Amino acid sequence: MAEGEAEVPAETGGGGGEPPTRTLEPGVAPIKAQYLTTKEQFHEFLEAPAGQVKADGETESGGATGNGVAEPEAKRARLEDGQSGGGQTEDRKEVEEEEGAAGEPREHKKAQKRARGQHKNRPHLKPADHDSNRLCPSLVQGLSAMCLFGDRCRYLHDVAAYLEQKPPDLGSRCPVIETLGRCPYGITCRFAGAHLAGGASPWGPLPPPVRNGLDKALQRQLRKHQVRFQRSEEALRRLSQSPLSGVLPEPFDGDTVGPDAGVAPGSPLQTCGPLTDEDVVKLRACEKKRLDFHGKLYLAPLTTCGNLPFRRICKRFGADVTCGEMAVCTNLLQGQTSEWALLKRHPCEDIFGVQLEGAFPDTMTKCAELLNRTIDVDFVDINVGCPIDLVYKKGGGCALMNRTAKFQQIVRGMNEVLDVPLTVKIRTGVQERVNLAHRLLPELRDWGAAMVTVHGRSREQRYTKCADWEYIRECVQAASPMPLFGNGDILSYEDAERAMQTGVAGFMVGRGALLKPWLFTELRERRHWDISSSERLDMLRDFTRFGLEHWGSDTRGVEVTRRFLLEWLSFLCRYIPVGLLDRLPQKINERPPYYLGRDHLETLMASPRADDWVRISEMLLGPVPPNFVFLPKHKANAYK
Template structure:
């Protein structure tokens, strides 16, 4: 079999005609090539835009610190007497006779575009798939796009790892051709790394927006001052968002929690600042870092944040598992622009179809199994069909099954719809496959993976990475 795919010297046979067609419509983009990786590792990549922005920001900060009273007076004068340029002054332009006048003359390299000239995204009413670490990979996002997700975002990527040319981190920003509105989420603890990473991604990747992670509750990330840890460092947070927004020409968005501690919400005090610093969208998860995923999200507080951030669009996030939850979110928080869906999409990726069609879909076990087949095909296409590719596909399939088994069929519910914060009871499905899919045992998840990817190796053990329960 192998000889049919190899040349006499042991290399893969390439059909040049088919390969040329594939390169024209490559299914996934934003790959890291060797030349770029070399320039990053040797630190010879041109970050002049970032350096100019940061030096300008540092200079303004030093001047403000040296003369705080003078700075306040300048702001008051500028607000009271806006400068109006006369027509005569505007026409006094010196012309150099040696300047070529043929063709369009652009000045992006000299004059940065204004905030109101930046590319804008219409966020109104969009269904936004949350950037989900580990499980929000490209094969899963393809399934969510198939079921009606409007906005997708890559998994959280660490800015320092992006700048070091890490292949594992660059794999997180790959984009499929079906993702028509796609962003990358960056996580970092200083403006230098975050702004450089943002410029790099804008230069070499195809993305529509860049998201700043202010909500990751993981201890390893938080203790470094990243994720939710940035909420404690307002000056650094300001420099991160301001410098990123001033450097890149695509929208910069923010995803945050209500605060770090359960009894001290601080997001409301930051919302007007996010708007003034240049954020194009703010997403608020209605829980604190300490709460993780326990307790109910505070949608009344999300409404307060949305009002304070106006006219900047605000998305709400937290416990959306049905179209009733989606509609109730707009009742509780009428000022929000849209809703972000995270664990609800992991438990039932068809939730986007339910919301758009305003119905509870009593999906059968065979239809759910077809979704798993589609995921496996997407995974083998993305990670490869060799031994390593099958291992990766199996691993991420099992991670997804650790969420997918929590789904309770609509036909078995006494009081539909299912709620995300309710512990699912033990039940017997309407057929054996439905019962197997409802099992919370890792061994049963492995059985399902064997139905799709063949037997596992000897002594194979799987333990889920995430324990994002809504109960203790």
């Protein structure tokens, strides 16, 4: 047996005698032998139409899923015949090795680069419901037959023609009516038939609306640069007059960032000497709001996947703190609708923050002032962990860890104009072997950060190595008494308990929540939840309901909901059901080998293929439009 390989007894399904052993490759999740299969058999199984499988007369196992898909046990057994204990992962491994499995040597630097983070060459497709076949908004509600744009209007005005090409309804209950009491999508709603039954919400009083929308008048002012930032100007003036400015002139060149820039390894962090907060920043008249983060379950900010409907799912499962997806401060200052959408807060999000990214004290401070005035949040977070080139090369995200003067001005400036706590998310450092966080933490505490989260990996590492919780332990000491949150690789209550032993005030969960949002329940109840595939489908159904409510119940809203569902499914497929594991708990960096689940849906949900995620989306949102293609934004199945 090669070094690092473990021998695991394979379950035989109750037969007597010595259980045979099988060899587990490092980095491969230990799934009970009777569920293992090969890539070919896995896909062959999923490609067989459910009806045809049933016609074989084989017995069903695991019960119906509620979607008419159930798997015959005998078929699975037949497929298992061809398997060998260790070889079944080969094909999957081939793909994933490129993407970077934790703990495995990588042979090709190029492959490693390809694997990083995002699918950059995704197809950009026209939305399914593009303008030429959308009904003119003036007609949607039947409020007015007059369209102000006349012949120049790009939308359809022929209601009969519109209805002829409109895809069929998706259900008999409109999710928007059920929540809002009325549906603004009128006849374009994909549940329009339900409107005829009456517009009243069957659930009694309506919940409070989603907050933090962008007011049109403010948007116009922002676009015309008519918004004044008095507090920011004062704060920035004070900062520029203080010995801070000029002490650390840091021209930034993203390509030359290294240990010598800003904080040099081994040398003390450059600071502004004996200056105190009071010297630099006049104390504010009003009391800053406080927030006690201790022991709270924090759902990490997650671009694309951490959208509002997903956060609602996590709240239901027990998350305490939620945070919007990273928003770019300059886009917010320009009043960009899509960027402001990232700030929206659902009423169930009772401890909610937004996360900002930016490279300069003036834009970050002004943005903080703008948000302080216009939206309802409990805290504002700065993303100083963002590794992506686009952000890093401009001096934002992780680059700020090496630009301490700018970093300081950003934190002090924002802190001065905010009435809510300012938190910061950082990494261990930029380079793999050069830890910076412990040096920055005392500074961050002095600059006024209310809490800092340390993601236990460097920018260079991305997800290739396990998070370094021993280093996070060191960081706790360095940050004290400021509360420190740890972040990285938490997928079970055991992981969480180990994390808490480092002395952190709490931890943040990222991919763990994407793989299994019920993790928050597991953490609260200290248990492993062997959730069934039909319960998982119910969760996805709730997500689509929330999605249609949020993005719209017309065809465009349906397709936006589908895209976000598919992005999430690209992570969900990595979850391995508890009952299938030889050893608990599942580890986030272990690849699942190909396996057949306890029913057809469980198998389908384990598929790493986008086509199968599309099939799941079709169970919930109807057929995809013609020529539909999906490639996930994030390389979720990189075992990183």
